[in-house]
Amino acid sequence: xxxxxxxxxxxxxxxLYALGATGFTLIFGVSGVLNLSHGAIMVAAAVxxxxxxxxxxxxxxxxxxxGVAVALLTAFATYFxxxxxxxxxxxxxxxxxxxxxxxGTLLWGIMIQELIAYFFTNNAKTVLPIVEGVVEILxxxxxxxxxxxxxxxxxxxxxxxxLVNRTRTGKAVLAASMNPxxxxxxxxxxxxxxxxxxxxxxxxxxxxxxxxxxxxxxxSYSVGPLTASAFSxxxxxxxxxxxxxxxxxxxxGYLETLTAYLVSPAYRTIPALLLLVFVMYIRPQGLLGRx
Amino acid sequence: MNRALSGxxxxxxxxxxxxxxxxxxxxxxxxxxxxxxxxAEAQAIAGASIPQAAQLAADEINAKGGVDGRKIEIIGYDNxxxxxxxxxxxxxxxxxxxVNAVIASYISEVVLALEPWxxxxxxxxxxxxxxxxxxxxxxxxxxxxxxxxxxGYLTSAALALSVCDAAxxxxxxxxxMKSAVIMSEDAAWTKPLxxxxxxxxxxxxxxxxxxxxxxxDTTDFTPIFNKIEGSKPxxxxxxxxxxxxxxxxxxxxxxxxxxxxxxxSQATNETFGKDTNQAxxxxxxxxxxxxxxxxxxxxxxxxxxxxxxxxNYPSYAGYTAYDEVYYIADAVKRAGSTDADKLVDAxxxxxxxxxxxxxxxYGKDDPFTHSIKxxxxxxxxxxxxxxxxxxxxxxxxxxxxxxxKFPSFIKLSN
Numbered sequence: 001x002x003x004x005x006x007x008x009x010x011x012x013x014x015x016l017y018a019l020g021a022t023g024f025t026l027i028f029g030v031s032g033v034l035n036l037s038h039g040a041i042m043v044a045a046a047v048x049x050x051x052x053x054x055x056x057x058x059x060x061x062x063x064x065x066x067g068v069a070v071a072l073l074t075a076f077a078t079y080f081x082x083x084x085x086x087x088x089x090x091x092x093x094x095x096x097x098x099x100x101x102x103x104g105t106l107l108w109g110i111m112i113q114e115l116i117a118y119f120f121t122n123n124a125k126t127v128l129p130i131v132e133g134v135v136e137i138l139x140x141x142x143x144x145x146x147x148x149x150x151x152x153x154x155x156x157x158x159x160x161x162x163l164v165n166r167t168r169t170g171k172a173v174l175a176a177s178m179n180p181x182x183x184x185x186x187x188x189x190x191x192x193x194x195x196x197x198x199x200x201x202x203x204x205x206x207x208x209x210x211x212x213x214x215x216x217x218x219x220s221y222s223v224g225p226l227t228a229s230a231f232s233x234x235x236x237x238x239x240x241x242x243x244x245x246x247x248x249x250x251x252x253g254y255l256e257t258l259t260a261y262l263v264s265p266a267y268r269t270i271p272a273l274l275l276l277v278f279v280m281y282i283r284p285q286g287l288l289g290r291x
Numbered sequence: 292m293n294r295a296l297s298g299x300x301x302x303x304x305x306x307x308x309x310x311x312x313x314x315x316x317x318x319x320x321x322x323x324x325x326x327x328x329x330x331a332e333a334q335a336i337a338g339a340s341i342p343q344a345a346q347l348a349a350d351e352i353n354a355k356g357g358v359d360g361r362k363i364e365i366i367g368y369d370n371x372x373x374x375x376x377x378x379x380x381x382x383x384x385x386x387x388x389x390v391n392a393v394i395a396s397y398i399s400e401v402v403l404a405l406e407p408w409x410x411x412x413x414x415x416x417x418x419x420x421x422x423x424x425x426x427x428x429x430x431x432x433x434x435x436x437x438x439x440x441x442x443g444y445l446t447s448a449a450l451a452l453s454v455c456d457a458a459x460x461x462x463x464x465x466x467x468m469k470s471a472v473i474m475s476e477d478a479a480w481t482k483p484l485x486x487x488x489x490x491x492x493x494x495x496x497x498x499x500x501x502x503x504x505x506x507x508d509t510t511d512f513t514p515i516f517n518k519i520e521g522s523k524p525x526x527x528x529x530x531x532x533x534x535x536x537x538x539x540x541x542x543x544x545x546x547x548x549x550x551x552x553x554x555x556s557q558a559t560n561e562t563f564g565k566d567t568n569q570a571x572x573x574x575x576x577x578x579x580x581x582x583x584x585x586x587x588x589x590x591x592x593x594x595x596x597x598x599x600x601x602x603n604y605p606s607y608a609g610y611t612a613y614d615e616v617y618y619i620a621d622a623v624k625r626a627g628s629t630d631a632d633k634l635v636d637a638x639x640x641x642x643x644x645x646x647x648x649x650x651x652x653y654g655k656d657d658p659f660t661h662s663i664k665x666x667x668x669x670x671x672x673x674x675x676x677x678x679x680x681x682x683x684x685x686x687x688x689x690x691x692x693x694x695x696k697f698p699s700f701i702k703l704s705n
Binding site: 005009013053054055117118121122123124125126127128129132133134141143145216217219220222225257260261265266268 | 334335336339372477504505506508509510511512513514515517534535536537540541544545546557565566567568570
């Protein structure tokens with residue numbers, strides 16, 4: 001009974017982590033950017049979906065779409081207003097650009113967080129679930145919304161796989177992640193590829209944010225922890241490796257759920273962080289890292 | 292070295308000059324405003340009502356001519372729910388903005404951090420919403436030093452009593468419940484609350500089956516509800532303030548079949564309904580007042596005026612903050628001065644019918660010195676329930692309009 005409970009809850013949370021981390025790792029893989037405003041973009045999506053549905057009363061579906069749209073816009077804003085100016089700058093030495101991008105996106109994330117707190121308070125918001133009610137699975141009373149979350153996450157990740165491996169655009173993205181210079185030599189504009197990647201990222205982060213808002217709820221305080229959790233999943237899986245992130249997301253998700261059920265909810269995140277430290281010792285490139 | 296020396300000299304000179312100017316202006320104080328600093332969690336659901344309610348009270352008093360011709364001026368500071376920010380705000384309020392009294396915070400950790408500063412800077416200080424017993428115990432332990440602090444809200448001990456009094460009537464006598472699990476967030480204010488619960492629940496006939504304290508950072512409450520369900524209690528007795536939206540929504544989404552009853556500070560604000568997409572339906576929470584509840588003749592007009600001005604009904608700390616501005620003004624009037632020690636003397640003699648009941652403070656010899664008195668004819672608290680998207684009083688009988696009712700997923704065992 002309890003084993004099934006852990007299995008089911010763990011799956012939903014892991015799938016959500018996986019979706020959140022995929023976009024994060026994709027951006028790093030393709031353009032070398034560690035986007036520390038990741039959590040802020042997810043929270044912006046969830047809060048926008050909540051505000052559209054609860055304050056403007058546009059309904060659950062439209063609210064969710066608005067949430068994803070806001071994430072997409074915020075992702076573009078992050079790229080054009082923060083990341084690109086740093087990458088294009090001639091005054092910042094090339095070897096320092098990564099640090100500048102890290103700091104820039106971190107500050108940008110804090111700005112978004114404070115804006116959300118200012119306009120919508122720092123209280124948790126929950127997005128009205130698209131499907132309500134519960135079903136019994138193997139004797140476990142499971143909210144339909146939890147199943148919905150897991151299904152959407154898996155579907156979106158599958159679509160992403162198809163996009164990357166089966167379409168021309170996707171192959172260009174893949175190529176850029178392997179050898180950016182080679183891609184430019186083939187006559188593809190690197191900036192266009194970056195825009196595509198940031199668009200994919202925005203949509204992924206938006207869907208993850210809205211689903212998180214439906215499943216657990218978010219507040220402006222969630223910004224830091226969400227960035228940190230995506231970051232540690234991605235580092236655990238191997239920076240830039242999408243499949244590594246997926247595996248790591250499930251490892252972390254299940255480890256947290258096991259701890260919460262079998263030890264105490266208060267210690268939920270500790271074992272996963274210990275595992276991260278341990279993996280860094282014995283395999284610094286992460287589970288499926290390339291280096 | 293030289294430069295540093297001259298810098299220090301300049302500061303000293305400046306301070307002396309300021310002192311001289313202050314002394315000169317002291318003579319012309321008569322029509323100066325009475326300044327009240329309000330330090331609060333402007334971005335939090337329970338704290339947001341504090342500065343709003345204080346301003347409303349000040350506007351009302353000023354519209355009637357102020358206190359002996361002196362206007363009340365509210366100076367607000369957002370503390371971002373942080374103790375460090377609050378201490379800086381307190382210093383600034385006293386040293387730069389020259390406030391006569393401070394109203395601050397609903398968070399016990401913040402109030403406990405401010406208490407020594409009220410003593411050091413000798414400034415009367417009242418909290419509208421923190422609950423920890425330690426606030427008034429410190430006043431009792433070192434009265435001469437800490438007498439500047441007043442506790443304008445019930446202590447955790449009194450809150451536990453209030454919840455138990457209501458639980459006896461509603462849950463034990465009426466619904467024949469027999470067992471409970473305590474679920475509270477890990478914070479300064481819940482330590483004495485839990486002690487109070489553990490002591491009074493068995494006395495009223497509710498056996499405590501389990502006691503779960505969780506971190507206020509918790510986002511996923513599934514394992515907690517799962518554990519609670521495992522011990523099959525009739526009711527969950529809550530002690531939550533920093534969290535509220537997430538456990539409530541997950542309680543509903545997971546259809547946890549056990550009612551929640553107790554302290555849930557966020558549920559006291561009307562915005563809670565929207566924040567939870569009405570998942571609050573059926574939640575029972577302790578309050579000192581509530582929309583449409585005529586605790587005193589002042590309660591309903593205040594709640595309505597507040598809603599008219601700010602768009603929603605206030606949280607519990609709104610009611611207390613509103614009363615506090617009034618009884619500070621009353622104390623200034625009786626003291627005939629804003630001198631800190633005279634004001635403290637006058638505040639101790641407060642007997643003010645506010646929106647939450649009749650406010651009096653425990654004296655020097657009571658263990659909870661300067662905390663508001665709990666009891667019949669003073670302040671007893673209420674039990675309210677979210678029903679059809681509204682906050683409705685269900686206890687005590689004289690103000691209750693309707694019976695308790697639960698959403699369909701709640702399975703009452705008796």
